[in-house]
Amino acid sequence: MDLSDTATPALILDRGKMETNLVGMERVSQRLGVPLRPHGKTPKCKPIAQRLMRGGAIGLSVSTLREAEEYFSAGVEDLFYAVGMVPNKLDRAMALMKAGARMSFLLDSAAAARAIADQLPAGAPPLPIVVEIDVDGYRTGINPADQELFELVGIFRDCDRMAFEGIMSYGGRSYELGEPSAVADLAEKHRQALVDTKHRLEGLGLECKTVSFGSTPAVLHARSMEGVTELRCGIYVFQDLFQAAIGCCRPDDIALSVLTTIIGIRESQNIIVVDAGSLAMSKDASTRGTEHDAGYGLVVSASGNEFQPGLYLETTNQEIGLVTSLSGQPLNFSRFSIGEQLRILPNHADLTAAAHELYLVVDGGHEIVDRWERFNFW
Amino acid sequence: MDLSDTATPALILDRGKMETNLVGMERVSQRLGVPLRPHGKTPKCKPIAQRLMRGGAIGLSVSTLREAEEYFSAGVEDLFYAVGMVPNKLDRAMALMKAGARMSFLLDSAAAARAIADQLPAGAPPLPIVVEIDVDGYRTGINPADQELFELVGIFRDCDRMAFEGIMSYGGRSYELGEPSAVADLAEKHRQALVDTKHRLEGLGLECKTVSFGSTPAVLHARSMEGVTELRCGIYVFQDLFQAAIGCCRPDDIALSVLTTIIGIRESQNIIVVDAGSLAMSKDASTRGTEHDAGYGLVVSASGNEFQPGLYLETTNQEIGLVTSLSGQPLNFSRFSIGEQLRILPNHADLTAAAHELYLVVDGGHEIVDRWERFNFW
Numbered sequence: 001m002d003l004s005d006t007a008t009p010a011l012i013l014d015r016g017k018m019e020t021n022l023v024g025m026e027r028v029s030q031r032l033g034v035p036l037r038p039h040g041k042t043p044k045c046k047p048i049a050q051r052l053m054r055g056g057a058i059g060l061s062v063s064t065l066r067e068a069e070e071y072f073s074a075g076v077e078d079l080f081y082a083v084g085m086v087p088n089k090l091d092r093a094m095a096l097m098k099a100g101a102r103m104s105f106l107l108d109s110a111a112a113a114r115a116i117a118d119q120l121p122a123g124a125p126p127l128p129i130v131v132e133i134d135v136d137g138y139r140t141g142i143n144p145a146d147q148e149l150f151e152l153v154g155i156f157r158d159c160d161r162m163a164f165e166g167i168m169s170y171g172g173r174s175y176e177l178g179e180p181s182a183v184a185d186l187a188e189k190h191r192q193a194l195v196d197t198k199h200r201l202e203g204l205g206l207e208c209k210t211v212s213f214g215s216t217p218a219v220l221h222a223r224s225m226e227g228v229t230e231l232r233c234g235i236y237v238f239q240d241l242f243q244a245a246i247g248c249c250r251p252d253d254i255a256l257s258v259l260t261t262i263i264g265i266r267e268s269q270n271i272i273v274v275d276a277g278s279l280a281m282s283k284d285a286s287t288r289g290t291e292h293d294a295g296y297g298l299v300v301s302a303s304g305n306e307f308q309p310g311l312y313l314e315t316t317n318q319e320i321g322l323v324t325s326l327s328g329q330p331l332n333f334s335r336f337s338i339g340e341q342l343r344i345l346p347n348h349a350d351l352t353a354a355a356h357e358l359y360l361v362v363d364g365g366h367e368i369v370d371r372w373e374r375f376n377f378w
Numbered sequence: 379m380d381l382s383d384t385a386t387p388a389l390i391l392d393r394g395k396m397e398t399n400l401v402g403m404e405r406v407s408q409r410l411g412v413p414l415r416p417h418g419k420t421p422k423c424k425p426i427a428q429r430l431m432r433g434g435a436i437g438l439s440v441s442t443l444r445e446a447e448e449y450f451s452a453g454v455e456d457l458f459y460a461v462g463m464v465p466n467k468l469d470r471a472m473a474l475m476k477a478g479a480r481m482s483f484l485l486d487s488a489a490a491a492r493a494i495a496d497q498l499p500a501g502a503p504p505l506p507i508v509v510e511i512d513v514d515g516y517r518t519g520i521n522p523a524d525q526e527l528f529e530l531v532g533i534f535r536d537c538d539r540m541a542f543e544g545i546m547s548y549g550g551r552s553y554e555l556g557e558p559s560a561v562a563d564l565a566e567k568h569r570q571a572l573v574d575t576k577h578r579l580e581g582l583g584l585e586c587k588t589v590s591f592g593s594t595p596a597v598l599h600a601r602s603m604e605g606v607t608e609l610r611c612g613i614y615v616f617q618d619l620f621q622a623a624i625g626c627c628r629p630d631d632i633a634l635s636v637l638t639t640i641i642g643i644r645e646s647q648n649i650i651v652v653d654a655g656s657l658a659m660s661k662d663a664s665t666r667g668t669e670h671d672a673g674y675g676l677v678v679s680a681s682g683n684e685f686q687p688g689l690y691l692e693t694t695n696q697e698i699g700l701v702t703s704l705s706g707q708p709l710n711f712s713r714f715s716i717g718e719q720l721r722i723l724p725n726h727a728d729l730t731a732a733a734h735e736l737y738l739v740v741d742g743g744h745e746i747v748d749r750w751e752r753f754n755f756w
Contacts, residue, residue, distance in 0.1 A: 007443075007466065009756060041696055063697040065385075083697050084641035084651060087717045088385065108642055115716045139693075139700065140642050140651055172695075263462035264486055264518050273518055275461060279732055279754075283661035315517075317550070318419055318728055319441040319461050322517065338493045339464045350696055354657055355732075357755050376657075377735050378387060 001368045003302065003360070004341060008261040009280035011356035012343065013372070014304070015363050017255035018048075018237060025219075025236045026055045032225040037080060037212065039234025040067045042350050044374045045359060046074035048237065059102070061214070061232045065092045068103065070375045078102045080130065080212070082168075082232065084112060084140065087119040094124060104128040104165050104210070108142045110151040117159045126163035129156070130210055135193040136186070138172045144197040153204050166210025167197055168232070171218035178246050178290075180221045187213075187222035195227035217248050238349035245292035251306065256353060257343040258297070259360070260321065267333050271314075272323040274299075276344055278316040282351035297344035297352075299323050303366065304343060313344055381680065381744045382719060386639040387658035389734035390721065391750070392682070393741050395633035396426075396615060403597075403614045404433045410603040415458060415590065417612025418445045420728050422752045423737060424452035426615065437480070439592070439610045443470045446481065448753045456480045458508065458590070460546075460610065462490060462518065465497040472502060482506040482543050482588070486520045488529040491540070498539035506543045507534070508588055513571040514564070516550040522575040531582050544588025544607070545575055549596035556624050556668075558599045565591070565600035573605035595626050616727035623670040629684065634731060635721040636675070637738070638699070645711050649692075650701040652677075654722055656694040660729035675722035675730075677701050681744065682721060691722055 003012065029036045038052045041063035049060060049071050059078025062068045068079045069092075077100065081093065085105040097103050107113050107129050120127060131152060134141030142148055156164040169190045174183045190213055198208040213225065214232025225231065238256040239249040258280050264273030278296075287294045299311035310326040323342070325331055346352035353359075354376055361370035381390065407414045416430045419441035427438060427449050437456025440446045446457045447470075455478065459471065463483040475481050485491050485507050498505060509530060512519030520526055534542040547568045552561045568591055576586040591603065592610025603609065616634040617627040636658050642651030656674075665672045677689035688704040701720070703709055724730035731737075732754055739748035 005466075007470070007756060083653060086639050086641050086653070088383075088639060092385070109716070111643060112641070112716045137647065139695065139698065140644070143646070261464050261466060263464050263490070265489060266518070268521070269515065273462060275464070278660075278662070278729055282656075283663075283729060284656070285661075317517065320517065338487070338490045339466060351656055351661065378385060378658075 003259060003362065003366045003368060006259060006360060006368070008259050008341065009276040010259045010360050011353060011358065012257045012259050013359040013361050014255045015361050015369070017253060021236050021239055021249070021253060021255060022051065022055055025233060028220060029056070029231060032222060032231070034225040034228050034231050037061050037230040037232050038237065039063070039082070039214070039232055040071055042234035042237050042353070044353070044376065045372050046070065047372050049074055049076050058230060061234070064378050065089060066375055066378050068096055068101065072096060072099065072101045080104045082106055084108055085116060086112065087115050090116070090119055097125065104130050106130055106132055106168070108132040108140050110148050110155060113152055113155045113162070117155065117161055120161035122161070124161070126161055128163050128165045130165050130212065131167050133167055133169050133193060133197055135169050135190045136173050138170065141169060144193060144200070153201065153206055156206060164206050166208040166212065166229070167194060167201070168210070168212035168214070169194055171213065171215035174215045174217040175242070175246065180247065183217050183221040184223050187218040188224070190218065191222070191225060191228055198227065216243065217246060220248055235349060238353070240349040241292065241294045241298055241345055241347045242286045245287045245290040251298060251345060254345045256349045257300070257304065257345050258352060259302070260342050260344055262336055262338055262340045262342065265333060265336060265338060270324055270330055272331065272336055274321045274323055274342060275319060276313070277318050277320045279318055280355055281313065281316060281321070281344060281346060282348065282355055283316070284348035284351045286347045294347060296321065297346055300343050300345060302341040302343060379746045381637060381738070381740065381746060384637060384738060384746070386637050386719065387654040388637045388738050389731060389736065390635045390637050391737040391739050392633045393739050393747070395631060399614050399617055399627070399631060399633060400429065400433055403611060406598060407434070407609060410600060410609070412603040412606050412609050415439050415608040415610050416615065417441070417460070417592070417610055418449055420612035420615050420731070422731070422754065423750050424448065425750050427452055427454050436608060439612070442756050443467060444753055444756050446474055446479065450474055450477065450479045458482045460484055462486055463494055464490065465493050468494070468497055475503065482508050484508055484510055484546070486510040486518050488526050488533060491530055491533045495533065495537045495539055500539070502539070504539055504541035506541045508543050508590065509545050511545055511547050511571060511575050513547050513568045514551050516548065519547060522571060522578070531579065531584055534584060542584050544586040544590065545572060545579070546588070546590035546592070546610070547572055549591065549593035552593045552595035553620070553624065558625065561595050561599040562601050565596040566602070568596065569600070569603060569606055576605065594621065595624060598626055613727060616731070618727040619670065619672045619676055619723055619725045620664045623665045623668040629676060629723060632723045632727070634727045635678070635682065635723050636730060637680070638720050638722055640714055640716055640718045640720065643711060643714060643716060648702055648708055650709065650714055652699045652701055652720060653697060654691070654699045655697045657696055658733055659691065659694060659699070659722060659724060660726065660733055661694070662726040662729045664725045672723070672725060674699065675724055678721050678723060680719040680721060
């Protein structure tokens with residue numbers, strides 16, 4: 001089937017571009033000498049997970065227990081649930097472990113550790129725990145300089161229902177930096193904090209088998225990951241306009257796009273109306289603060305070529321998008337007609353992908369070579 | 379089952395609050411003497427559609443053909459696809475008509491009318507068409523003062539494959555106004571333009587059976603809808619924080635919320651971490667430009683009560699949300715604990731609902747009295 005026969009809006013995945021992105025990150029991992037644990041929250045898709053594992057990944061990170069269940073059923077056995085664990089998720093998590101999954105779980109406070117310990121049944125295999133440390137006050141994690149870390153150590157020593165596996169940090173601030181050397185410095189700061197904390201914890205008698213670090217920009221720019229045991233990255237699989245805006249890829253590397261149909265042409269308002277709105281693209285406007293503002297997405301031709309001058313999705317309503325020129329110059333309306341297809345590159349691939357239930361897979365051209373299901377929701 | 383036993387994040391629908399909203403709009407419709415054609419894009423849910431029809435709706439508006447198919451299978455026979463029709467959607471649309479649905483379709487240009495006419499098979503029943511007029515340059519529609527309207531009239535006269543049904547307009551600018559009298563003026567401007575256009579078209583020999591107007595704020599504030607034959611509104615079904623911000627409801631009227639669990643407490647940063655992020659809430663931040671900025675949502679207790687001083691979802695990542703106080707004052711951390719549930723009221727109910735596959739229905743309390751499926755996607 002050809003894309004031109006496809007109902008729109010639809011999510012298109014260019015397999016060749018994805019493959020280039022995957023190979024690129026696999027080379028980074030080899031150069032750094034540290035294996036990948038890619039983040040399954042980006043693709044939420046079994047064939048992509050299987051490809052990641054074939055590329056040398058030691059397992060996957062997940063952001064929902066549904067991802068864990070689906071990936072496990074696809075043959076991925078080593079799964080790290082990288083969102084703070086809470087008691088009301090234990091039943092589902094333990095069912096996965098009972099089925100044979102090698103799970104690990106995130107904690108970042110003594111309060112959470114105690115709440116979990118209180119709920120764990122006696123006699124069950126111990127729950128593997130990775131502790132998140134907060135290196136730069138980004139979001140979550142325990143400050144390694146804080147007394148609370150010692151409190152946590154005490155809890156793990158005293159409680160045989162949890163098995164301390166190691167530590168992790170998330171370089172989320174790398175998304176706020178553009179300059180590669182600043183991102184490399186951030187990666188080094190995290191690496192150093194992780195290695196220092198590992199040594200302190202081992203001095204206290206807690207072995208750190210896992211030292212995990214993540215964020216696509218930080219890993220791409222890192223000078224060294226010595227002492228780190230795994231790299232957690234996700235967005236590199238598809239790349240997106242925000243990654244391009246911060247210099248982590250070129251727009252041409254973006255493997256994901258939304259196929260849309262022109263449903264209106266309003267020359268008097270200098271806009272083209274398309275059937276991809278807030279639901280098909282998401283409301284993510286993360287390029288807005290950058291020098292590469294693309295509104296809700298960069299509009300390219302149905303074959304994926306950029307227009308000169310550029311077009312972007314300026315406004316979205318639920319099922320309607322308004323496209324105009326980035327420069328504000330009048331559009332060349334002779335190039336567009338009702339019923340014609342365009343594609344839109346997303347600001348944030350994770351959120352745009354999550355708006356769809358299916359990837360229509362292409363290989364450069366117009367032909368749909370495969371259809372891959374996504375597992376959305378929780 | 380009780381909400382406290384529910385996996386989070388989850389979408390909660392308070393049936394009693396929804397009922398109050400529905401009855402309120404039914405009274406407005408009665409007062410104006412014009413029946414409702416509610417917009418099915420808000421609920422995307424069969425039991426809600428059936429309740430809307432029992433309340434006197436003459437049919438539904440839909441924003442996707444999937445909604446049309448699902449609502450038709452739920453017994454709703456009169457369906458208006460309120461997004462510009464294009465040739466590549468004709469097959470699905472005509473299959474619905476063949477199955478017995480009374481469909482109508484939107485056009486707003488001579489180019490689209492010609493493109494559709496070219497694709498319609500001879501001998502099929504004529505495609506019922508409603509033309510959108512552009513009253514205030516909001517988004518789509520044909521300017522009724524434009525020569526193109528006469529061109530359209532000519533196309534409908536000459537083409538027996540389309541049946542002209544009438545006209546519609548959308549008062550989307552009502553969302554940009556706060557003052558009720560300004561919204562009422564906008565509604566009157568649309569009504570007047572619709573009635574004038576109807577008379578002009580009838581003078582040219584085209585009967586206007588349908589004169590359709592919509593947007594929840596405009597209908598709520600309208601002084602008269604004389605000459606209008608149906609009211610298209612959607613968001614009133616659930617209401618949301620943006621509707622509250624522009625004075626169309628109180629926060630307490632909002633029937634939709636997201637149940638979330640506290641997964642982290644960071645006193646040093648004055649934040650509570652919850653498991654509802656960008657995917658559970660959407661990235662809609664539409665209250666941000668108003669005096670009632672709620673970030674990505676207003677945080678209330680698990681039973682739905684507002685906190686004093688108020689809490690809001692300040693930051694979202696994919697599956698993580700950061701909650702802090704609206705005032706910037708330190709939170710009273712003794713009130714919160716890991717594993718505890720909260721609820722978050724959405725900025726934009728349509729987008730938050732679309733992030734979930736299921737409504738957990740409650741009736742004021744904590745008990746789940748029903749589970750209603752949504753049909754997302756296209």
